[in-house]
Amino acid sequence: MSVSVPGESSPQFLKVNINHRIGAVSLNVNFAQTAPWTVLFGPSGSGKTTVLRAIAGFVRPDAGSILRGGTVLVDHASGVFVPAHLRPVRSAGQAARLFPNMTVRSNAIYGSGLTSKPADAMETVEEVMRLFRLQNLLDRWPHELSGGEKQRVSVARAVVSAITYGQPGAALLLLDEPFSGLDYAMRDELVDSLKEYLVRWKTPVLSVTHDVGEAFQLGAEVIRIAEGEVVQQGPVIDVLGDERRRLMGQLRAQA
Amino acid sequence: MDFEALWLTLRLAVGTTAILLVVAVPLAWWIASGHGVKRALVQSIVALPLVLPPTVLGFYLLIAMGPLTAPGRLLIRMFGHPLAFSFGGLLVGSVLYSLPFAVQPLVAGFQAVDRGFIEAAAGLGARPAKVFSSVVLPMTRASLLTAAVLTFTHTVGEFGVVLMLGGNIPGETRTLSISLYDLVQDGNYGAANQTALVLIAFAMVTLLAIYLLPSMRKVDGRQADIVR
Numbered sequence: 001m002s003v004s005v006p007g008e009s010s011p012q013f014l015k016v017n018i019n020h021r022i023g024a025v026s027l028n029v030n031f032a033q034t035a036p037w038t039v040l041f042g043p044s045g046s047g048k049t050t051v052l053r054a055i056a057g058f059v060r061p062d063a064g065s066i067l068r069g070g071t072v073l074v075d076h077a078s079g080v081f082v083p084a085h086l087r088p089v090r091s092a093g094q095a096a097r098l099f100p101n102m103t104v105r106s107n108a109i110y111g112s113g114l115t116s117k118p119a120d121a122m123e124t125v126e127e128v129m130r131l132f133r134l135q136n137l138l139d140r141w142p143h144e145l146s147g148g149e150k151q152r153v154s155v156a157r158a159v160v161s162a163i164t165y166g167q168p169g170a171a172l173l174l175l176d177e178p179f180s181g182l183d184y185a186m187r188d189e190l191v192d193s194l195k196e197y198l199v200r201w202k203t204p205v206l207s208v209t210h211d212v213g214e215a216f217q218l219g220a221e222v223i224r225i226a227e228g229e230v231v232q233q234g235p236v237i238d239v240l241g242d243e244r245r246r247l248m249g250q251l252r253a254q255a
Numbered sequence: 256m257d258f259e260a261l262w263l264t265l266r267l268a269v270g271t272t273a274i275l276l277v278v279a280v281p282l283a284w285w286i287a288s289g290h291g292v293k294r295a296l297v298q299s300i301v302a303l304p305l306v307l308p309p310t311v312l313g314f315y316l317l318i319a320m321g322p323l324t325a326p327g328r329l330l331i332r333m334f335g336h337p338l339a340f341s342f343g344g345l346l347v348g349s350v351l352y353s354l355p356f357a358v359q360p361l362v363a364g365f366q367a368v369d370r371g372f373i374e375a376a377a378g379l380g381a382r383p384a385k386v387f388s389s390v391v392l393p394m395t396r397a398s399l400l401t402a403a404v405l406t407f408t409h410t411v412g413e414f415g416v417v418l419m420l421g422g423n424i425p426g427e428t429r430t431l432s433i434s435l436y437d438l439v440q441d442g443n444y445g446a447a448n449q450t451a452l453v454l455i456a457f458a459m460v461t462l463l464a465i466y467l468l469p470s471m472r473k474v475d476g477r478q479a480d481i482v483r
Contacts, residue, residue: 058374083375086388091378097371101393110389111379152376161379174378 013038013172013204014055018064018074022050027228035221037195037205039214041240042225048208049094052174056083056091057208068172073103090162091174094208096154098142104153105138111161125160127211131193132156143185151181152190159194165207169202176208191217201228212243256449259426260434267342267430268410271349275357275406276399278350282362284387301358309352313419320420340422345430348420349410356405365391366400401465408461412454421441 002085007156014033021027027047039047053059053067057073058083066074068089073082090111098107108125132152142150155178165171179187195218198205209215215222215236222239232239274472282301286294299381304312321327326352370389376386387443392399397424414432421428438447 016434055380056374058377084374084384085380089378090380093371093375093378095371097369097375099372099376099390099393101390111381113380159380160288 008203012207013069014188015052015065015067016048016055018051018052018054018061018066020054020061022047022059025050025052025191025228027226027231029225031223031230031233032221033204033206036199036202037170037207037218037220039218039220039222039236040206040208040225041212041215041222043210043212046225047228048225052091052176052206052208055172056089056174057082057087059147073220085119087170088170089174090158092154092158092166092178094176094178094180095219097151098144098145098149098150103138104134104140104142104145107127107142107153108134108157108160110157113161113164113166124164128156128160128163128197131159132190139220148182148186148223152186155179159198159203163198164199169204171203173198173203173205173207174207175211178207179209187214188217195219204218212240212247215240216244238241256433256453257429257431257438260429260431260450261428263342263428264411264430264432267349270346271353272349272357272403272407274346276403276415279354279357279361279402281401283358284365284391287357287362298362298419301341302355304352306356309413309415310419311448312352313348313416316344316351316416316420320344320347338425339420340428341383342427345417345421345428348416349413352413352416353406355401356409357411360398360401360405361395363402364395367392372430404461404465406457411457476479 013031013033015029016032019026019028025045025047027050029051030048030057040051054061054074055068061074061076063076064074065072065076068087071088072078072080073087073089074080090215098104099110102110105125108129109121112125122186125140128133129138132155134149134152134156135151137145137149144151145153152255157174162171162173179191182190191214191226207218207220210219218236220236222232222234222237223230224239237244247250273321282297286298286301314361318324320330322337327337333399334341334343338359340349351405359395372390372394373386377383378388381389392452413430414436417428417430417433418436421430423429423433429437431454436451436453438444438450
């Protein structure tokens with residue numbers, strides 16, 4: 001499985017082919033990520049968070065393999081399982097686990113790969129914090145923040161870690177419902193600016209959502225998961241067109 | 256009041272606490288980070304001193320450190336004298352005897368840390384050692400302090416192991432509890448009362464410190480801020 005086959009136009013960021021049983025859900029997921037921002041879309045309980053956790057290294061799949069670029073992260077057959085912290089992958093979980101013993105600033109630089117040049121690191125951190133509208137909260141403690149603020153710090157922290165990992169684009173960013181818990185105005189603003197920012201850093205993203213509006217705003221490629229299986233993959237308008245029409249119909253009916 | 260015994264007791268308690276924290280922290284972290292027969296077995300061995308008469312531990316340590324066994328003979332060759340009936344031997348006995356008092360609060364503290372914080376750190380590329388020192392340890396400060404205080408207090412109150420292993424050598428192995436025993440044997444009830452009161456006051460103050468501790472738990476993972 002080579003990444004840069006001559007003639008192959010789009011790069012392959014990630015290749016997932018895993019089987020995993022967790023509780024009542026039997027995962028049987030097979031997809032390749034070729035778009036820089038790809039969304040895993042599906043109802044809750046469909047297994048999308050588990051897929052993300054398997055890529056991050058927190059779940060050991062029962063069978064199958066996960067490849068990031070040319071690097072094997074998991075291969076059940078040959079017994080390869082790269083530990084989470086050694087994967088070229090950075091993640092923010094569904095719940096914002098801010099380290100309670102550190103300020104927002106210290107949380108933000110926790111996973112930064114730029115510790116050798118503190119000035120550069122701080123500049124990057126401050127840039128990301130401005131992007132997330134957190135620049136005035138840098139010296140606060142996690143317990144002084146609102147739920148939405150914590151969520152933003154959590155995602156910002158993962159962004160800092162991803163963009164400072166080696167060369168731009170070296171790390172894949174995994175975000176589990178990154179914009180949930182934010183009010184719509186904040187979310188709309190953030191989605192656009194974050195998307196633009198990560199394109200600048202060439203950082204690919206695989207995010208999880210069950211929000212149709214978010215998927216459309218991201219204009220992302222969508223991988224639709226239902227009952228533990230990939231049922232469709234493609235541009236958002238193709239995969240979620242029916243949902244969009246249904247939502248618009250509902251809105252018209254209300255008017 | 257035997258001040259030499261008081262000084263010896265404090266030295267023994269400080270030494271035991273220092274050694275035990277170094278030993279117990281990694282041991283407790285290993286026990287807390289998984290399940291299985293191996294961990295259950297180690298946890299049982301660690302807890303043994305809680306249920307065994309101290310004389311059992313004292314007896315086997317006496318044998319192990321004495322000239323009757325190969326390890327004992329090796330120790331005698333290394334130190335030039337038997338480890339039994341010396342401060343060093345007493346230290347070894349105290350470390351083993353107080354092991355559960357150090358390990359158990361730490362295991363409970365480590366197990367209470369939300370795995371989400373550990374995953375969050377690993378998801379940001381932190382090595383396990385960094386996760387432990389920068390995330391887990393600060394969240395379990397209260398457990399560390401509890402382990403230290405319990406170990407210290409328990410060592411001060413130790414009697415059986417000391418008697419079996421150390422005998423009663425002034426300045427070397429005669430601790431406060433042994434001194435109290437001696438005083439009663441001699442019928443010196445006044446001095447015995449003084450010694451007993453010092454031991455009670457000491458235990459009371461340290462226990463009070465532990466129960467006042469929850470104020471420290473503000474930085475504990477159990478009450479840390481979690482969205483949702």
